[in-house]
Amino acid sequence: MLVALTENDNIISLASLRLEKEELLQLRHECTFLCPACRNEVILKLGTKQAWHFAHKSKQSCTDELEGESPYHIEGKKLLFEWLQKQKLDVRLEPYLQDIKQRPDLLVTTTKQTYAIEFQCAKISPQLFNKRTFTYQKNNLIPIWILGGNQLKRQHRNIYRLTSFHWLFSNNYFTKSPPQILSFCPLNKTFINLKNLTAISSNNSITSPSYISLKDLSLQKLFDFDKPFPDIGAWLEAKKLWRKQRLHLSQSQQFLRRLYYEKGQSLWLFPSEAGIPVSFHYFIETPTYIWQSWLLEIFINTKKIGDTFHCTLVRRAFYTLVKKGIFPLRMLPLLENGSYFLAIDGYLKFLCHVGILTTRDQVIYEKTAEIPTQKNLAQAIINDRYLFLRYLRMK
Incomplete structure (x- = not known):
């Protein structure tokens, strides 16, 4: 710490004082210094390797929770x-x-x-x-x-x-x-x-x-x-990396792979409509391609053209997976606006923009088109770029 008190409650600030080392040595000899938080005695350290500072005596506890300062x-x-x-x-x-x-x-x-x-x-x-x-x-x-x-x-x-x-x-x-x-x-x-x-x-x-x-x-x-x-190149490179097979899969990747394997599909050929950096996506720690692919598989691919679903059902199903630890969320205490369900709403809005869904009230959604199946990795990469450019025109 850079600030301490004397026994008379005078404030001593090493950032404000313009004293030479000899003067500080004299001050250290004449005064007893106290921590402003716990009022235990602190030592004025005037070494050559570290910045001059006050430090608690060893084995003393302090009510202040700050870490030891480097x-x-x-x-x-x-x-x-x-x-x-x-x-x-x-x-x-x-x-x-x-x-x-x-x-x-x-x-x-x-x-x-x-x-x-x-x-x-x-x-x-x-x-x-x-x-x-x-x-x-x-x-x-x-x-x-x-x-x-x-x-x-x-x-x-x-x-x-x-x-x-x-x-x-x-x-x-x-x-x-x-x-x-x-x-x-x-x-x-x-x-x-x-x-x-x-x-x-x-x-x-x-x-x-x-x-x-x-x-x-x-x-x-x-x-x-x-x-x-948005950096188009960096984002598309990220989608390429997502499409490369890995030996060790995270819990959320294993969860999504099981959904695809049941239908004889490859996880790495997930739809290009997934993996979109919609507003508030950062509230969800799980990569966008995973939770968005899940949403497409559960709420859209299982339905016929003209079928509808309520956004509340999506939120509830998503939160169930959050509680199971499959889709972890980020803790963002300094952000006043946003939430994970607004990220879901933003993604549903994107699907309306590209013609997969329609909605009148942003609550009930109707399926209006099928999601194309990726034939191979080369086609998937081309489609990724096309969908991302459509997303940018939406913003």
Whole structure:
């Protein structure tokens, strides 16, 4: 931590003090420092390998739930604090909020809102993430979670490895835009904003990353939104990968394969009408081609032209598979709008757009065309591109 109290409750901030090491050594000799959260004694560490900071004495427990801080984390907090100060904003570093017993890394107060900024450089549990987020929201504080750049892993071009932990940070602050993840690297003093997130598996996502230097950005412009434009090439490459056979299948893949095998069909020749990145698809961790193929097989391929079904039946059947763990959902506490059933509704709307279904009230759907059967992999790849372009014209 960068902030401690003296025995007289004076605040000592290493980010604000402009003291040389000799002066800090003298201060350490003269004062006893206390943790603002638990009021146990902390030590001022002035080593040469790590950033100067306060630390609890060994084997002491603290009521604050923050993880042990790395030099990377400490340096990032200092840079973000100075960045906000230069903008003439009312910013406090590591304030302990007694009423809610939480200590954000930064607290920024404007004329309209107060923001609790968390710079997270190590993995924490979804339960702790949700607890801290909901506590801020309940107390009229807007939580802004910034992921440490050390947590990002680029797989290929604009494809990043994003696990369920990373998706906790997905947000659409101040807009109704698709989700994005904000990251900061203190080593090169750069924000990395992963925009237009499109999930292609439980661990990989297509994104449009933007890199902005700390000195070229303000808090006001931090969440400016660019109109999304799906990466056609990356998405079609993802569909090609889905069509390649694998030795080890996930539970959801095995489930879908059994449905196809009963009819003598190959899982890897799933309809091109499946695997569409409809709005809110990211609420469902299962890849789109799996849950959409299931929907086509259960609610459309089993019906004749002119037959109808109610969207509630689809939602109920889907949720049954969620409870069984076949179609897991993502936990997205920072997204104010959206849900898995809106993803289902968006997919039904797409099927109406391409002429498979019709509806008058978005509740009852009628089958109006058969879904073409894929003859081989080459034909499937051609059809994938055709269907995806039709989807783009729909947006």
